[in-house]
Structure formats: C-alpha cells, structure tokens
Amino acid sequence: MKNNQFAIVPNDFKNKKIELEKLHFLDSDAEKIDKPCALLKEFLLKAFLDSQSNAIKGQKISGILASEDEDALSYLDDNEPLSKIAFYNIALQLLGFQVGVDFEIDDSISKMKEWNLPVDNSKDPMSTDEVISAWYLLLNTHNKYGQTYIDYLASTGYFAQNYNKFEKPLIFNGKSMPVYDTNELIREVVYVEASQDTDEDGKLDLLKVEILRPKESNKSSVPVLFTASPYNQGTNDESGEKLTHKVNVPLKHKEPVSYKYDQIKFKDKKAELPEPRNIEGKTRKAEQTFDREASYTLNDYFLARGFAVVYSAGIGTKESDGLRTTGSPEETKSATAVIEWLAGNRTAFTNKVDNTEIKAWWSNGNVAMTGRSYLGTLQTAAATTGVDGLKTCISEAAISSWYDYYRDNGLVVAPGGFQGEDADVLAEETFSRQQEAGDYMKIKNKWLTQLKNITKQQDRETGNYNTFWDARNYLKDVKNIKADMVLVHGLNDWNVKPRNVENLWQALKKVPVETKLFLHQGQHIYINAFQSLDFTDMMNLWLTNKLLGIKNKANELIPNVTIQDNVKPETWNTYEDWSDAEVSLEYHLNENSLMSSEISDSKLSFNDKLETSTFDKYTKNYDKWRKDLLEDNSEMKNNRLIFKTKALDDDTFIDGKVNVKVNVASDQNYGMLSFMLVDYGDAKRLTESPQSVEYKRINEGFLWREDSLREFKLQKKTTSYKKITEGHINLQNRTNNYSVDEMEANTFYDVEMELQPTFYHLTKGHQIGLVVYATDFEMTNRGNQDINYSINLKESSIEIPIFDN
C-alpha cells in the first residue's frame, strides 16, 4: 500500500471552515463545541448519517477502537484531551484499515507516513481548531480502497440522505461532490445534422446522440463530457473477423519511387453538399430514450457530480446516417458536429423525419471529451479542428496518426494482438448500421463499394505512407488545438504504440494550451481505479476548473508529467518533461555485445526462414516465439542477433526515443528489419495487467455504478528479461515512409531509425540488450522467406537517451 495523492488543494483555516459548513459537518451547534473530543464525536455522528438514530451511530462509533483498551465512544465521551494518536487510530479505521491486520493500535501515525497518507500537523493533544483541520484533511484523504473519505461517505449515503440540503454544484477542496441523484438522470436521444453526406443519399448525415443529464439541468445549465465511441452501438465481430487479412504473405521488392511530401499530401475536396433540412418546428423535449448505455466509469463518476454525459458513435453506426471511414476527416466532423450542437452552434432534430429542432438548452457550452483508444483518437481528431466549445480532452491511449497504428516505416505492422487487422477491417467492425437489417438492406451496395475503396487505398502491398494515411494524420493540425489536453498512455501499450502519444506531446509543446501527461506501466487500459494514484480526483480538479471555471489550482497541482515506475510498485514520479533528454549512452554493435568504445570489423548474419513446424508453432503461440527470440540457445538462435551491454553500474533511466543505426545487406533485393530493446536481468517485475484488489469495491456515487479497485503487483516469479521497446523498418524506406529507395541484393545500406519512445528504469546490474531480427510474428507479415541478412558491425551503433536527475 502506497498512496500518491496530487489533488489535495492546500487551503487556509477560514476556507476549510466555510467548506465544512457547506458539507454540513460544521453548523451553529458544532461551532459552539469547545472540547476537541466532543467535536470529533460530533463529526463522527454526522459521518454515520443524520437519517440513523443516535443509538445506531453510537453503536458504530463504539465499534471503533480509540486506544489499546477503549472504544471510540467511551474515549470521546470521557472528554479528556484528544491525543493525536487516538485521532489517527480512529481515522485509519474510518479509512477502512483493520486493527490487528493492517496496523496495530497506537501505530497509526507511523503507518500513515509509511503509506504516504497525509497527517495533519496538529499538536498533541489536539485543539478544536486542529480537529477541524485534521477532519478536513481526512475527508480528502484516500482510504484503503483508493477513494477519498468524503467520496466513500457519499457511497454510504452521506449526500443521498438529503440531496436537497446541499448546494449544487457543491465544490469541496476544489472538486465537485456527488450531490446529484443518479436515479433521476434524464436519458434522451437527439439527431445532430452534420455538414456532410457520407452515404450520398442526398441528405445531410443525421447522427444519433445519447444524452444523460441530471434533472437539475432542467433548471440550470451543466457542463458536458462527450465520449465519441464508434463501438457503443454494437460491433460486427464476425464479419470483421472474416475480413481480417492473411499475414503469412511474402515481402516483395518495391519499385523505387521518389515523392515530395506535397505529392502525396491529402487535400480536402470541398464536395457539393445537400441543403440543410428545413426546420419545421422547435421543441425542448426529446422523443427518444434509451436503456443501459455502453459507459465509461469515469463518466459515471461525473454523472453523480452534476456533469452531463453524451455518447455518440458517429457516421455509419446504428441509427445514424453515413458510412464508416476509419479516422478520416469525415469521421472527425461527425464528432465535432456533436460538440458544435452542445455549444449552441449546430442543429439537431428529435427524430429523423419530422425536422423538429431541439437545442442543447441544458448545456453550459463547455465540453470535455473522454475515452480510450479509438475513443481517445477521436478526441485528438476533434481537438485539432479547434472546434469551439471543446475546453479539454482526457485522451487515453489515443492514435495521433493512423499510419502509426497500422504501419511502420514502409511496413504493414499490426497493432499488438490484432494481426491482420487494417483500416477496412475496423470500418466493417464498427459499421453497426448493419445490425438493423431493415436499414442495412438500403445501404448495402454503397457500403460494399466504400469498403473496397478503403481496402485499396490503405495499400497493404507497399506499406507506404500515402494520401489515404495523410488524411488520417492528426499531427499536421496540432497547431489548431485550443483545448487543454490530458494525455494518458501505457508504456507497454503495443496496440496503440507509444509513438502516438510522444509525437502529440512534442507537437503540443509549441501550442499555447495546458498539457498534462500520464505514462503508466499498463498496456491498453484505463487508470481511473488504481489504489496508488488519485487519477480520478485529479480529473475532478481538472474538469471542475476547465468546465465550471472554479479556480482550484488544477494547472499547478497536477504535475506536467507523471510516470509510473516499472521497478517499484505503487510509485508514480513527476517530471517537467518527457523525451527531452540531453544526455545519451552510445554503444557500438560488437560480437554479441554492445560496447562503448570498441569497434568490430566483423559482419554478422542471420536468416529469416524457420522450419515449417517451428513457424507454425510461433503463429499460434506468440509467447513461445517471444521467449525463443530473446533467450540464448533457443530454436531461433540462427534467426536473430542479440547484442548486450555489460552489467550496468547504476540504476539508469531511458527517456525517449532510442536511435538505431545499422549497415545492412539482404541477399534479396528486398528486406525488413525489426529491433527490440530488452532489459536483461533477474527481477520480480510488475504484472502485465493490473490485478483486481477489491472486486466492485468503488461506487461512483450512491448505489450507482461500480468499479473494481486495481493495482499492478509484483509478479510472484522472477523473470530474466523484459522488452523495453521496439521498431520495424522496410529496407526500401530508408529515406522516409512515402518514397521507395532502390535496393540490390547483397549490397550494404545505412539504415537509421527511432524505436518507439519509452521511459524505462533499468536496475543496476542489469544489461541492455538489442535484438535484431526480421519477421515479428505478432505484428509484421510473415512470409517465412529464405532471406539472409548481414550486419556490418563497424557501421552499426545505438544511441540511448538518458534521464539525468
């Protein structure tokens, strides 16, 4: 157990009192109490709900131990001086820690310090003012289950026992409190008219939008969280699967061609558009509702706190018009159209036929976007349009350029875990109009043509960057971003690879918006229910600032860069920047080693072809392939080269993009190389996925949606290596990814490339390994070709950027 809380706002005593009054802990009766023990008892009585009798509250308080031999009720009733130890004995039990299991009585303060839980700097014994201060801090302290004590109290009904008693929104310590009744949420659907006609039916596309908003929004406007999720109206898993591409196909020679970027640059054609629909009526009342939406628990958390939540799946999804495009400007427009409507700048209708307009009259016009993966991608896409109303994005595991999702340096490179997927497959998967057979019948032929076009334009033949991919590259337009950005990414995310976030982070440095970055040790996951980090609280601070305009020091308190350590569990370090190292380690490739100074004259070679049985085995078992790739004397020993440094003298932190230069020849007139940087050394490493600590322990409000508390734990077994990062390149894309370089068999060429960016803590005594190979079973095409690669060591080296603290 180690707590990392950033979102506690320092406050002066006067304001603490004012805020405790708004929470109804302090009232005229309580303020008259002049005995510290009596005051603490008063707070406890209130914590156990006004709606329960004093006998019940007394029973609950006497269930708490205050000292070795006295329960809290008897201790506080004695009205002796209140010892600080007793206060924190009680406090820890309120935070869910158990005496005799988690801590021993009277050892509370030292345990809190060990766990990094904040202890008020009261004197001992405590004064009434100090009880107020310490109680204020306690309410903002994380409990055993990763929630602040006030959020925990909310989940027991503290606000729900009388929602009317509390002002709305209720801001406590800079964050919005769950004072909205989630049983009374209004659920309605509208159809936003986008300025495009992607299904070419002669009518502008109408897009289905699902809205959840507190009933209080009928009276005063509320901010909005908008999640654009192409998945949330259903997916076509079977037909997507069928479309998945064969990947056991050979690499071929590409005809050399030299392009200037401008020749492949995407230029938006201004198509002739149908007229907007005539508005034939206006209403404030929606006509359609919906049941259980596909939700994100962070949104659920904010629904209890007075934010509206809006989901829209976009063009080509069930009950919307249009066709799917996988990330093109049309899809961006189908997201910004919703924001424009939420900000009062676009028309929506109550249904698809009557042309009755309905405005987002309940919205305060301030919109944040949320969500992960494709859902995060559409945030970045929308933000780069500079659309009005979009104040911030919490963009998690987002793609910043679709080429970086499905390709790498002139090669087809699949997102980890999804071999054979491509833009066309994803389009088919998300084309949920298909699920309504009556609707699909009318659009089927157009859709099949659209799909055929995507398949052609994505060009799996060359793997080159082209106009199709340029249209899907949001990095070109980062300069337009006006929204403050929170970027969250897994350093082990081999689905949406870290380059996507690093490019965006670097580009945003030049843009006058506030940007925050979180890099965690997970793969492709959410991080809003970790025991060790108050991510949810930080997002509350952030959105309360950005959407409600509350001055709460969000920009200052939330670190610019927060990176989870990969060695010590539950450790989140903060930095000013990422991937800006000024120092680097340089190594020359030597026989089996990486050396700082020695240079070898040798050439080493490997062949990419495997025995058919081995090849077949690896196609079915990537774990086995990865093991054999990285371990000495495996079945792959002739199919790759491994170079290792000597054991490191000190802990070392890789910060950013490792640069690899090799001088290489293929015995064919084509070829590809893959590089993997590896941490070699025995250690108990973090689990790949966070483990469930407490199933469904977190309630996002009161008897509302639940989430399971999670944490990365140390694995039980010692492992002897871990992949740090990787990269792939087609040897004919040495210059760039849109031109094709000439290549002859048995000729040496210089190849230089950056591996995926990372931040990695190497432990003293470990070795850095560079593995050079060709076919990546999990990601590249797999021709199992008899290609021999030779590396000229003399001209081959690696440069590793180092964080120097």
Added chain:
Amino acid sequence: MKNNQFAIVPNDFKNKKIELEKLHFLDSDAEKIDKPCALLKEFLLKAFLDSQSNAIKGQKISGILASEDEDALSYLDDNEPLSKIAFYNIALQLLGFQVGVDFEIDDSISKMKEWNLPVDNSKDPMSTDEVISAWYLLLNTHNKYGQTYIDYLASTGYFAQNYNKFEKPLIFNGKSMPVYDTNELIREVVYVEASQDTDEDGKLDLLKVEILRPKESNKSSVPVLFTASPYNQGTNDESGEKLTHKVNVPLKHKEPVSYKYDQIKFKDKKAELPEPRNIEGKTRKAEQTFDREASYTLNDYFLARGFAVVYSAGIGTKESDGLRTTGSPEETKSATAVIEWLAGNRTAFTNKVDNTEIKAWWSNGNVAMTGRSYLGTLQTAAATTGVDGLKTCISEAAISSWYDYYRDNGLVVAPGGFQGEDADVLAEETFSRQQEAGDYMKIKNKWLTQLKNITKQQDRETGNYNTFWDARNYLKDVKNIKADMVLVHGLNDWNVKPRNVENLWQALKKVPVETKLFLHQGQHIYINAFQSLDFTDMMNLWLTNKLLGIKNKANELIPNVTIQDNVKPETWNTYEDWSDAEVSLEYHLNENSLMSSEISDSKLSFNDKLETSTFDKYTKNYDKWRKDLLEDNSEMKNNRLIFKTKALDDDTFIDGKVNVKVNVASDQNYGMLSFMLVDYGDAKRLTESPQSVEYKRINEGFLWREDSLREFKLQKKTTSYKKITEGHINLQNRTNNYSVDEMEANTFYDVEMELQPTFYHLTKGHQIGLVVYATDFEMTNRGNQDINYSINLKESSIEIPIFDN
C-alpha cells in the same frame, strides 16, 4: 444455441387476451383492429415504449427486415395478409438474432425449431387471433440472451415508463413481472432477538438483519426471500489462512473402539437462558440503513418483482452478537430466528440498546430461502426445524452433513480447493465481529476459547464421526421438513460433494413436501444466468406459486429431476428420479482390467511413497498430480493401480452410487484407500466452468443490477479422460465412520464403500476406469509414507448403477 424452457404455462385464448390486457398490449383500440398486419404493428409500437414518439417507433420498426426486400414498417403498412414467415422473421430480430449472422431471412421458422424456440401453431397467413396468440407466446420466449422477451422489454423500460399503470403484483403467464421501481427500495436494519446466548454475556443474542423491500410494501404486504450468509458482513481471510491446518502429516494407527451410534449421538442440552429483553416501546420505523449489500442476482431479480429480500449473517458476525460455531444447532437457530420474526413469531428491535420493538409488518409471512454453499446449507438446516413461515428453499450446492464436507469414512478429506480447511478455520473466517476492533476487544478471550474447543472437537487426529459432527448432521431431521424444496447441485462439485445432495434427495422422498432437483455439469456455481436453461423463470413460477399462492402449475411444469448432459452442450434432460437405478454393471478387478466374468487369482500392489521432489511438485500442482495419476506410464505408475473395462458397445448412463469392494492389505497396521472412477476416451468435453457469453448482458429489472450470460461450451482441445466420481476410506473404518476396526499389518480385509453419487453419460467406445490409490493430494492428508498396499483381485469388484431408459 439450444433453448430449454420449462416455465411457459399453457394457457387458453381467453386468458391470453386477459393477460395481454393487463400488460396493456391489448386495449380497446387494439381489440378493434381487424387486420393481422395492423395488429402486429400495434404490438410493435407498444413494444417500443409509449413514451417515445411515433416517428421514433416507426424508425425502430423500419430497422427490422420483414422479407427479402421489405422492412417491417413498410410490410405491415401494406396490410396484405401477414405471412407466418414474416411474423417470425420479425420475431427473431426482436429476440436479438441478427439477419445474415444468426439466420437468413425467410429461414426463421426452421431456425427457431433447430434452436428449440417455441413457434405458435398458427396457420399461414395468420389471423388476428393468431397474432394475439403468437405475440403472447413470443413475450414468453427466451431471446438470444437467455431472457424472455417480456423481461427484455422490461429492461428497456416497458414497465418503468409508467409503473403506476400496472397492477401489483402483475402475474403474466404464471410469473411475477418487474413492475416495482428498484430505485425506490427501502433499505433498513433490525436486530432479531434469538433464544440463545452464545457469547454468554447474560443477554440473548441480537442478530443484525438487512432488509430490502419495495416501497409498495408500506401499503400491502409482500413475500420474502431470505438469504442467511455468514460471509456477507465480511470475512477474515488472513487469520483464516493462518489457522489452516498442515496436511503433510502421517496417517497413524487408531486404537480400535466399538461404539453404538447412541453413544456418540448429539443431545441438545437445554441451557439456562437469560430472560428476553423487556419491550420498552414499539415502532414501525427502522433506525438504521445500509448501502450496497452483498447480493445474489436471483434475489435482485425478485426485488424488481415485488419480493422483499432479507440478508442476515448470523451469530458472531459484524454488528451481531454471539460466536460462530460452523453449522451447529445454535447457528441454525440464528437463521430460524429471522424466519420467525418475518412470520410474526419473534421479537426484533430497532437497535441494540433501546429495546424498541419493530415488527415485520410489511411481510406477508411467506418466506423462501435462497443461496449457495454455506448459504444453501443454512437453508437445509433451517428447513429441518420445520419452522413456521418457511414455505420453500432454493438450496444450491448445500451441505447436508458437515462430516460429508470435511471428512470421509474416517479420514480427514478437504473440500476440493481448500486443503487444510476445517470447521475451526471456517469459524474464524466468518467471525466478522473481529472487523470492528472496538467490539472485538470485548469478546476476544471468549472467542479464542471457543475456537480452541472447535479445533479439539472436530478431531483431525482420528477423522471419525463423533458428537461434534452429529450435531452438524441435518439429515437426522429431514423428517421435520415442511418447506417445498428445490435442490441444485453440480455433478462436478468437489467442494460440497454430491453425496450432500443425494442423501437429502433420498431422505426427502419420505417427506410429504414437493421436491425438485437440478443437477448441472458445473462445479460450485450458480446456474441462474445460463443461455440454455430457464432456471430463473422456473424459480419465478415456483415462488409465485409458493409465496403468492398463484395457481400456475409450478409443481407440474417444473420437472422433478433435471440433469444437464455432460456430452452434448446446452442439453438438459428430465427424469422422474435420480440414483434409483434397478440395473447395474458388475465388474471384477483383473490385471489392469475390469471384466464382467473372468476372475483373477493375482494380487496387485502399489506403494504410496513418492520421491521427495515429485511429492513437492504435486503439493504445488494438483493438475500435474491428477494427470500423472490417470495417465499410463507416468511418474506415478508404481503408486496406483488402474483397471479399465473394454470399450463400451453403447452409450451408457451411470445413475447413482458406484459400489466398490476390495480385499486389501497394508504392510502397516494402518492405511487408507482412494478410488477414482474415470471416463477414458477421446472427446471434446464441456468446459469445467461456464464461459461468459455476453458480459453483463442481463438486467434484472430496468437499469438495475446486471448479470453476465454464461454457458458451458465444448473445449477446443480433445481430452482423453475425465474424472467421473471418487471416494476415500480409512481402512480402520470398515464398519462405520464412528467406530474403529482393528487392523494388523499384512492382513487382508474386506472393504466396501460407495463412491460419491453421480449421473454420467459415457459415450460408446469409451472405457470405464477405476483408479485405486491412497494419498489424494487435493483432499487427504499427505504423509508421503512408505506404505505398501496389496489388492487381492479375486475378492475385489465394482458395481455400477445404470439408468435404463
């Protein structure tokens, strides 16, 4: 996909119409419609919620395909004759099946028959009356996600759009409909006074009871589901773990002793009890509430249907008085006390100090108990007291005698997966008073004494049945049962082994109550969210009958015995009885074989001792041990004997208890034998656990608790054997489990025993195997002793009861 629905009540046309009127599908407008298409459109319009506009409903209807080239809106508006195929094209889409994925248009009726979905016997084209009949049947038909269509409509808001419009309770097709607003549930706590003082504090034990009831129960009384769960106030996992017994201990010679049962029989001492509390006031209003309870989804389902749900954890749990006992009569009393209060026959108070009485004035006095494992056990325990008010139990995976949970024939035999657990460990685990340090401080010494007594009395030394276990044997009192019983058990439940349910089933045959039995292919699981079986609907039929007194043919429609087939997925067969076979197969043990006629004069022997490294490996990896035990030429080949029949000529069904006779000698004056009956033969068998088919797909009401749809699928890999059943015996308990027989080394003794009862489908061509061994790594103590066992084949045989249909 194969549907097995038993809970559809046959109904005549007149009553179908009356019920559809109560559901508001039929009303004066609808009854005037004389065109079949128009009537079906009217039903569809209603299905898509009155609260939505006609434009929206039209949009939904036109999303459905009615024929190859016409959507349902256009088809029904044409008002041509309604073809039966079109009706079922539409119906299948309403049931969640997708055109082009699950079925092809116009192939609907044959697909429904293939999937065992009921098709109304209308003519073609359909008349309006036939549309009414078919719609009625459709509402009662399971959809793709294992729910009836009306339950699915409820989850979209059909009833919630206007709860007031529907009578309460609303019975449709014999089952209670979800017409109660689960957002308005009343949640209250009372303290029931039990007639015992288990913590000997001079006051009768007060037991905390958590109640959830619909707000309508304020006006008219409701039936109650009561779940007695010792776990639901928390568990002490760490201290339970610490108490877990060492099992790598040797078997020893036991001093022979011959008891008559009466000598070890438990006699309830009538202890002198404190006076009941003086009632110092009366109220109808509770003083305590609670937040998220530890719930069971079947209970949640009934909360939406107007049943109250009551949870109580019993003596020694958090906020209750008393001490844990693991299954003794005191614990039974702490469950029946709650029932007595619910039936109006016992006192409860609003808190533990004020003596203010509160009655269950909202209860109709009819109580059912629900829950699995310990929760099921307490049902059986309560039922055997004949307590008034308890009308029925739905007892799942329940223990009927605690000896059969922790012991077997004079041996310590752990519940599968819980080596070293015993009655004392479970008592400590569930003693959740410990979690309130202020309360625990006051009771700690008494508890430690109690725990010490349990440890002593459970007697791991001999493993014999004794007075301690006799007090925890509910089978003695089955004759007192007055409640109708539903028994549910896994045929692969090696935690609570099948003997527990078989003994109860046999004993209940002599008791004049209605008993139903469900045997599934799972381990220790719930079965209320299977795609292939309408268990939840059956329980609705059952409880609507038993607790609301509705005559709905529950007794007739629910089969007496329903057994899931272990060969064909999604197949549930029905029988009149279980374990009553009149036919049996008899085999003699021969060299490596089981022969019908040939008798061998040989003696075969095996030794129980393993190499230390092998022993250590097996203690950590039961899968590996089980594999080596059952496979030829494994590391265990000298440590067990395997006898196999020749390949079976026909499919064969084992029904009940296999009887094993062996003539055996040990080279020590002590010894134990284990037997495992095995199905040898290559097959793709069912998965051990049900697989999630759709995560959280089932809603138990409207925006209420969610459950994941599950099903046993065929494993992807072929396996060559599967354990059928097993048994264990101490060779000194040849006569019975409470006396100890004499035993000398190297002397042959006759041992006869019954293996755990089963029902098992053996496929033609498979072989039946009997494996004879001693140490069971997963269940028995493991002394790794050098003991040599010899089996005299001539006097050894096996008798297998066969279901003869």
